[in-house]
Amino acid sequence: MKDIKNPIETEKREWRKQQTQLRLKTWLTIFSPISLLLIWQFLSQSGLIDARFFPPPTAIISTFIDLLTSGELFHNINISLFRIFAGFLLGVIPGIIIGLCMGLYAPFRHFVSPVVMALMPIPTLALLPIILIIFGIGEVSKVVTIAGSVFFPVVINTAAGVISIDSIYLDVAKNYGASRKDFILKIALPGSLPVMLEGIQMGQAIALLTIVAAEMMGARSGIGYLIWTSYSAFLLKEMFVGLILISFFGYIFSLLLRWLQRKLIPWR
Numbered sequence: 001m002k003d004i005k006n007p008i009e010t011e012k013r014e015w016r017k018q019q020t021q022l023r024l025k026t027w028l029t030i031f032s033p034i035s036l037l038l039i040w041q042f043l044s045q046s047g048l049i050d051a052r053f054f055p056p057p058t059a060i061i062s063t064f065i066d067l068l069t070s071g072e073l074f075h076n077i078n079i080s081l082f083r084i085f086a087g088f089l090l091g092v093i094p095g096i097i098i099g100l101c102m103g104l105y106a107p108f109r110h111f112v113s114p115v116v117m118a119l120m121p122i123p124t125l126a127l128l129p130i131i132l133i134i135f136g137i138g139e140v141s142k143v144v145t146i147a148g149s150v151f152f153p154v155v156i157n158t159a160a161g162v163i164s165i166d167s168i169y170l171d172v173a174k175n176y177g178a179s180r181k182d183f184i185l186k187i188a189l190p191g192s193l194p195v196m197l198e199g200i201q202m203g204q205a206i207a208l209l210t211i212v213a214a215e216m217m218g219a220r221s222g223i224g225y226l227i228w229t230s231y232s233a234f235l236l237k238e239m240f241v242g243l244i245l246i247s248f249f250g251y252i253f254s255l256l257l258r259w260l261q262r263k264l265i266p267w268r
Helices: 002-046 057-070 072-104 106-119 124-135 139-163 167-175 180-218 223-232 236-264
Strands: none
Touching: 002 057, 057 072, 057 236, 072 106, 072 139, 072 180, 072 223, 072 236, 106 139, 124 139, 124 180, 139 180, 167 180, 180 223, 180 236, 223 236
8 A cells, every 4th residue: 555655645746846846937938028117116216227218117108108098009019019910921931931941852952042042041030122112101011021031040940950851751651551631731841840939939029120110211100110110200118018018029929939839730
């Protein structure tokens, strides 16, 4: 009886230990931004930093509520989110398809790689004048700008993920006469998912950076436009509202992608 009880008690202790560590991590995650805001509030109110350039968080929250109730903030958020999601999908879907083809077919990889490697170091924003000439100053140019910045990390990581698949899986698929469709959907795609999702995670961060810069340079709405016009008019509380919103959306998107990663590749 003692031999049976000891493993059960050990398992319970391990479970309680894991739960304690999980709660500690959760509290640390919550405490980190709150402590930063409290320090910022103290420094601003005490005059240790200039409140004109770094207004206290309470003043920023008040400005956020004013912008929210006026409807201006909702409009800018909706516009930016539409551009981000449309550009993200436009960059991710071709990136995955071309990355899979690059990983599976060596001739295609050798043909496409020089073009990808030559264009990848060029910042997408440096191509914005050309994009504006081709697509105009409307929504399409913003979406294409984001798609271009997302495409490269996704295509490179997807190709790397396919190439890194253990050859034994490829040999087994060939020996059992797997069709081309099964080969792609059941071997290449699942095998490349861990590396591919890291590229998608990187792409969403780049999308947020790009949307702010694109809306600063050629837009009349959006969070980036709010940040730039507020800065130009020295309305720094409004500017900080836009900056904090971008930070918030980046954190939420990252959590969503991490959740998707746990669902798609639970073995990792």
